[in-house]
Amino acid sequence: MSASNWFAVPYLLFPLVVVAFGIIRVRTARRDRTAFEAEHGPDAGKQGPVH
Numbered sequence: 001m002s003a004s005n006w007f008a009v010p011y012l013l014f015p016l017v018v019v020a021f022g023i024i025r026v027r028t029a030r031r032d033r034t035a036f037e038a039e040h041g042p043d044a045g046k047q048g049p050v051h
Contacts (some may be wrong), residue, residue, distance in 0.1 A: 011030060
């Protein structure tokens with residue numbers, strides 16, 4: 001890369017960082033949900049609307 005193209009590096013890496021954090025967030029949420037269901041039952045946390 002020439003010196004004049006170095007300014008583009010953060011703009012090229014930003015989408016990759018966002019995608020990586022999104023994948024980590026989804027995996028963590030699934031793991032937390034699985035642990036919660038194992039502890040409280042499969043229907044825990046699925047309350048219907050309160051009227």
